[in-house]
Amino acid sequence: MRRFRVRRAVAAAVALAAVLGAGGWAADSRTAVTGPPPGSAAWTSDTSLGLPLPDPATTTPADVAAFFAGLSPDRQDALAVRHPLVVGNLDGAPIGLRYRANALALAAERTRELARAADPALPPQDHEAARTRAERYRTLLDGGRRILAFDPRGRGQVAEVYGDLAAARHTAVIVPGSDIDLLDFDRTTDPYGTPAGMARALYAEEQHGDEQHAGEQHADVQHRATDRQTAVIAWAGYTTPVGLGLDAATEDLARAGATRLTRLLDGLAVSTHPQAPATVFCHSYGSVVCGLARPTPAQASGVVVLGSPGMGVDSAADLDPGVPLWATARNGSDWIGDVPNVRLLGLGHGADPTAPGFGARPLPATGSHGHTGYFAPGTASLTAYAAVAAGRA
Template sequence: MGVGAGRTAGRWPGVRRFGGRGPDSGAPGGRDRERGRGGEPASARDGSAVRSLRWLRALLAVLVTAAVVVPLTAAVRPRIPAPAPADLPPVTAATLEGAYAANRANAGLAARMAAGHGDRRRAAADRALAAPSRRLLAFDGRGAGRAAEVFGDLAHADRVAVLVPGSDTSLDTYGRFRTAAAALHRALTRQAPAGTGTAVIAWLGYTTPATVSTTAITPDRADEAAPDLREFVRGLPGVTGPGSRLTLLCHSYGSVVCGRAADGLDVDDLVLLGSPGTGADSAADLRTRARVWAARGGGDWVAEVPHTDVDLFGTTVGFGTDPVSPAFGARVFSAGDGGHSDYFRPGSACLANLARIVLGATSEVTHA
């Protein structure tokens, strides 16, 4: 759910409790693929055929690998025990600090349970989230884990950014996602006009797909996550106040989640970063009142992924139109020469542009 009422078990329930389902690296820190192999046929048509053939081969490789590797991985690592999320009433600005404390306590208990289970990695991740300085709007240590962490003074923020991560983001790899959110908040603090309050929320509110799996090339996980993201966003005005402006920043597979959730999201700006597509043919098809932005770094391997969708054995594979293409109709801005994991890199052109979008300084955004 959002920062409001509870949801049925198995869905994202925001601050009250998380569901039980369970960068890519959807957060910065993942490894980018090598680009520019050369040897393409001179004809654009032949080049397209070669790329399609590579795409088909890559797809088959993913399907075979996922069928073998993922089940074995799940068998090797038993389910990590963790407590149910803290049972909290809907969070408001007045109860925010109490919610932070309750979720930190829950993370501490999850750390002790993971340690008793012998999972040092998860125990360390949970223990870090339980530190007194952490502002956890929500926490669920079960399965891959979920969390929503705040950077800044959310109750008094005029500008709020919510980050939605891509694949391979879980509590075990959360540090990379957190680094991105912290970098954005520092940039906002530097660039904000005097008297403007800012906050960033790292929303790990869904079970992200593994990069090497069939779920990374289908919209299934995004379809599951979309209602939870809508509810989370719907509850934010009760914490921040009705005057705050909200920007949704969606990285990689997270842009598929945002695309599925866009219809009905009350946000001012929707930003797609390193997106494989949203499942929509155009920005207009997202049916959102928000300004839709898109960017892709010059070194991002997503540029080599065919932006199409096909029906394969009754399942949709791929995510449609390239969001940085003219046909999509988004506001395309400069992301520099960075790779798939560099959109929030401190000092980068992309991070500066993201801060401008969040702060509403849209005339200062540099375009590709």
């Protein structure tokens, strides 16, 4: 029997390689962006306040929050002006200060890219890349967008907030899968396959669902109608795989992403004041990130996976029992169903979270289509997500 199971696992691994090979097995490997934000060395050597600044590499978000709580608004702002890339990415720092710092960082990076685009010493392809980046930064600066994180290194990372994060009673975090970076996190094509598109849809659905719920709870109508319930974070905060290559079949990028996700959740726990910690929505390869992060009850009220190839664990029992896990039923046109659920020789992401024996709570997917259709308006999955995010599930 054991020999049969081994043969079956090997066959599944071969099948996984075949599936990924058809989608671009030879794709280049990506190097994860890790460690503290750009400018950290200048930050830690800054003595202008007459006291040491918290080391972004070692200081916990709780200690970061305590540090900023001891500063006047003027001193906080002075740090944001001098070190925008650090303050803008410092989990635990005040939310509004991070928005301001990231706006300053985006403006500075846009100026730098415009200079590169006009530099005669650079080749034409570098000019084009610089113009693309400069335009990307311009769009992120438009319309008072709330940018919670911004890192220009590598393919770039960004996080955007929908709603009032500082005042919301509930918080949701969207963790995306492959092919998401600074340029693609809010692309207009295939919008519900991007964290920004998912976040916008969830935020709109949650407000609609909250109004309906308020109508049913007559004694509470005025309170709920005036209190915006949920803020949603579109988090493109880790280096994602590109295509269906080796990176998508292994956990290396997910492990790096899990570290960043854990720090984000710790930061939200001390810098916001929701009724409960965030609900984390994990799409595709993002569900591997969430599985390896293993959020605790102090970090998350629940985890929802959708279009998942596996979570890097054998069952829900391997995760924290204090954090409810929901798995969205896979629609028939989602290609992720062709990926074998195996972990062998460093390939694959393990058991199917939608399988009855895995132990996740089921969510419906009626009306959804394809791998990126679960957040589309009018689907049963989006309605269910709004209920989970708002604590109505």
